[in-house]
Amino acid sequence: xTATTETKIIKEVTAANAKYAASFxxxxxxxxxxxxxTVVTCMDARLDPAKALGLExxxxxxxxxxxxxxxxxxxxxxxxxxxxGTEEVLVIHHTDCGMLxxxxxxxxxxxxxxxxxxxxxxxxxxxDLEKSVxxxxxxxxxxxxxxxxxxxxxxxxxxxxxKIRPVKN
Amino acid sequence: xTATTETKIIKEVTAANAKYAASFxxxxxxxxxxxxxTVVTCMDARLDPAKALGLExxxxxxxxxxxxxxxxxxxxxxxxxxxxGTEEVLVIHHTDCGMLxxxxxxxxxxxxxxxxxxxxxxxxxxxDLEKSVxxxxxxxxxxxxxxxxxxxxxxxxxxxxxKIRPVKN
Numbered sequence: 001x002t003a004t005t006e007t008k009i010i011k012e013v014t015a016a017n018a019k020y021a022a023s024f025x026x027x028x029x030x031x032x033x034x035x036x037x038t039v040v041t042c043m044d045a046r047l048d049p050a051k052a053l054g055l056e057x058x059x060x061x062x063x064x065x066x067x068x069x070x071x072x073x074x075x076x077x078x079x080x081x082x083x084x085g086t087e088e089v090l091v092i093h094h095t096d097c098g099m100l101x102x103x104x105x106x107x108x109x110x111x112x113x114x115x116x117x118x119x120x121x122x123x124x125x126x127x128d129l130e131k132s133v134x135x136x137x138x139x140x141x142x143x144x145x146x147x148x149x150x151x152x153x154x155x156x157x158x159x160x161x162x163k164i165r166p167v168k169n
Numbered sequence: 170x171t172a173t174t175e176t177k178i179i180k181e182v183t184a185a186n187a188k189y190a191a192s193f194x195x196x197x198x199x200x201x202x203x204x205x206x207t208v209v210t211c212m213d214a215r216l217d218p219a220k221a222l223g224l225e226x227x228x229x230x231x232x233x234x235x236x237x238x239x240x241x242x243x244x245x246x247x248x249x250x251x252x253x254g255t256e257e258v259l260v261i262h263h264t265d266c267g268m269l270x271x272x273x274x275x276x277x278x279x280x281x282x283x284x285x286x287x288x289x290x291x292x293x294x295x296x297d298l299e300k301s302v303x304x305x306x307x308x309x310x311x312x313x314x315x316x317x318x319x320x321x322x323x324x325x326x327x328x329x330x331x332k333i334r335p336v337k338n
Contacts, residue, residue, distance in 0.1 A: 007320050009206050009257050016223020017333045024331030033214035037178050043230040043245050045202035050217045054185020061212040064233040066245040076212050076235040088178050117313045144286045151176050162193030164186045
């Protein structure tokens with residue numbers, strides 16, 4: 001199916017985008033993030049990092065993946081820091097995360113059964129939310145390719161309240 | 170530095186979050202995305218996928234990394250589809266992307282020089298924007314662990330205009 005095959009989602013998204021573009025005034029922002037920081041967080045649909053953290057277009061890099069795992073974000077954080085000058089990282093996981101609901105081995109079995117694919121993927125699920133944040137902050141602090149002198153903090157976003165709270169390392 | 174060490178960014182982000190949380194009304198949304206689709210896009214600071222595509226909290230998974238590369242998003246897309254029921258993917262790269270400005274080998278040299286680290290990271294930079302979108306749509310279509318029957322479309326977001334335009338595969 002090509003991009004021009006108009007699914008319901010494509011119709012809705014392009015209509016919403018036409019409205020956004022009609023009042024767009026941010027066409028001359030520079031490439032490097034103006035507020036010089038990077039957010040590493042989850043892909044979760046309930047999380048809108050820009051709204052929840054007060055980010056305007058041009059402010060910060062936002063890296064998102066299943067769980068907001070730092071290991072998976074490493075390539076992007078290196079590029080953010082070395083080529084685009086960011087100097088702080090916020091790692092934000094969240095309550096009721098899908099990553100708490102399964103074990104890697106279980107998803108491996110599902111994939112094997114549905115696709116007949118034996119290839120093993122590391123899914124980076126976790127059983128403990130606070131610990132996953134601490135682990136990921138630690139992972140970045142100990143990385144030999146991440147700036148060592150910068151603040152890296154860990155946070156939990158509560159999908160029930162919209163609040164973020166710090167996780168101490 | 171711990172999360173409680175209040176950097177300027179942390180002060181600003183927690184203040185913005187307190188405002189967001191004060192008028193938060195979306196505390197009971199289900200975990201699976203309501204509109205059942207996944208966006209794979211770039212971490213670029215100028216891009217606000219929720220505003221640009223009309224996403225409300227709870228609508229869609231948003232995966233973001235340097236360049237919006239599908240290979241890097243694969244783990245997350247598998248989780249999105251197999252555990253959380255999404256049935257469509259939009260791959261969105263953008264004009265003036267940082268990934269167009271360097272070659273992997275150049276960044277490897279920078280990292281080696283600054284950190285003395287010989288470890289090679291695949292940075293997934295690209296010299297051609299349209300081709301990178303086509304390649305990533307193709308990568309997902311050909312993957313043996315991605316749903317084969319679903320629409321996967323490719324798009325370019327224009328940071329100059331706020332518009333998205335389709336890229337035909």
